[in-house]
Amino acid sequence: MFKDIRFDVRQGEFIILLGPSGCGKSTLLRSLAGLITPDRGQIRVSGEDITYLPPQKRGIGMVFQSYALFPNLTVAGNIAFGLIMQKCSRQDISRRVAEVVELVGLNGREHFYPAKLSGGQRQRVALARALVVHPRILLLDEPLSALDAPIRKHLRE
Numbered sequence: 001m002f003k004d005i006r007f008d009v010r011q012g013e014f015i016i017l018l019g020p021s022g023c024g025k026s027t028l029l030r031s032l033a034g035l036i037t038p039d040r041g042q043i044r045v046s047g048e049d050i051t052y053l054p055p056q057k058r059g060i061g062m063v064f065q066s067y068a069l070f071p072n073l074t075v076a077g078n079i080a081f082g083l084i085m086q087k088c089s090r091q092d093i094s095r096r097v098a099e100v101v102e103l104v105g106l107n108g109r110e111h112f113y114p115a116k117l118s119g120g121q122r123q124r125v126a127l128a129r130a131l132v133v134h135p136r137i138l139l140l141d142e143p144l145s146a147l148d149a150p151i152r153k154h155l156r157e
């Protein structure tokens, strides 16, 4: 589908992938996140080859196209998903979920299901779900109006 792609991203940099619809942008991001295994080539982060590392061990957070929230999980359940995959303790999960709920301004909505949220609130859940794992890399497959100044500041810390 795509080949001979090589790019380097430095710490603190935001880069944008531009290309026509269907050219493979989402596929590339899904490969970086570990949801697809590339046929050949290597993905390296800080010199470490992560090509075959499972998604939960990559330190990568991703906001999916159309957000892809789990409809049968609440806001808190959606956000906790990555931490459960990482086998974090219950105590750690509630503390970290509360922290990002506060960060994206979803207080009081923790027990809502996605269907009961506005578009902007869904976007914030998707962002919180990606940030809660404290990723070293954040992949955004959707433009985010929620990625405003306080959240950008959090990312750089």
Ligand SMILES: Nc1ncnc2c1ncn2[C@@H]1O[C@H](COP(=O)(O)OP(=O)(O)OP(=O)(O)O)[C@@H](O)[C@H]1O
Binding pocket: 001, 019, 020, 021, 022, 023, 024, 025, 026, 027, 028, 065
């Ligand atoms: N699960 C899949 N199975 C088979 N083909 C797929 C699958 N997902 C995507 N494709 C195909 O791979 C190609 C690249 O898709 P991809 O979603 O990566 O494009 P994109 O650049 O992100 O497009 P857009 O900007 O429209 O979101 C398309 O031709 C698409 O039909």
